[in-house]
Amino acid sequence: MSKRIDSHQHFWKFDPVRDSWIDETMKNIQRDFLPEDLQPILKENQFEGCVAVQASQTEEETHFLLDLASKNDFIKGVVGWIDLRNENIEERLQFFSNEEKLKGFRHVVQGELDDFMFGAEFRRGIQALKPFDYTYDILIFERQLPAAISLVKDFPNQRFVIDHIAKPDIKSGSIDSWKKGIEEIAKYDNVWCKISGMVTEADWKNWKLEDLKPYLDVIFENFSVDKLMYGSDWPVLNVASDYNEVVKTLEDYIAEFSIEDQNKIWFENAKTFYKV
Secondary structure (H helix, E strand, C coil), X not given: CCCCEEEEXXXXXXXXXXXXXXXXXXXHHCXXXXXXXXXXXXHHCCCCEEEEECCCCCHHHHXXXXXXXXXXXXXXXXXXXXXXXXXXXXXXXXHHCCCCCXXXXXXXXXXXXXXXXXXXXXXXXXXXXXXXXXXXXXXXXXXXXXXXXXXXXXXXXXXXXXXXXXXXXXXXXXXXXXXXXXXXXXXXXXEEEEECCXXXXXXXXXXXXXXXXXXXXXXXXXXXCCCEEECCCECHHHHCCCHHHHHHHHHHHCCCCCHHHHHHHHHXXXXXXHCC
């Protein structure tokens, strides 16, 4: 069995106001999710570690995740939040720069207007990441792919990774415009992609591997095994599945791949991208 890292999961102490995106349709994740909840699940699925990703947009969130990481060896890296539009962005990055487990940042762009990534302040923030060797996670809906393409093209030396394969509408089966966007963005050497968050874009109650397969085909054809990494999106995945099932879905899809290629998807690519 090769080594494994989960490149994308979350921790939170549930707060109904701050976490209002976790609405009534997601009742089963309206509670705390902490390292002691995840560690046995990782162990059961032969994962040696994970990367914890921000879920709320405050520096407190970054401190919270770094504190958990300092107390739990299996949390190999943190993708935090920082106000990239802050005019003191360099100063804030300097402040965090001695945190070894802090690997990069993310903003919930899916909740912003479609032209958000064209904003001058945001782009100045992206530019500030490179000297600190920080990564940036792109969290968008499919319709925001054009803005993401412009971003990765204009910052060729910045390492980017697309979360949740850019959230295509798997439930309806629509694929064409998303596929065009993926074909375009995958051409850029500085862009990776996480195989994550797919089950929550599918029909929560009735999805099956056949529903995901066309989308998996597209990302594998375009990103290749050198740029794709597994991410669970735990605990959000619990609204549509469970951890073991999501792992098994990918295991089944890549079963015929060489051991070396499987190892890249489960471990090497996340290790390389996040330097964990």
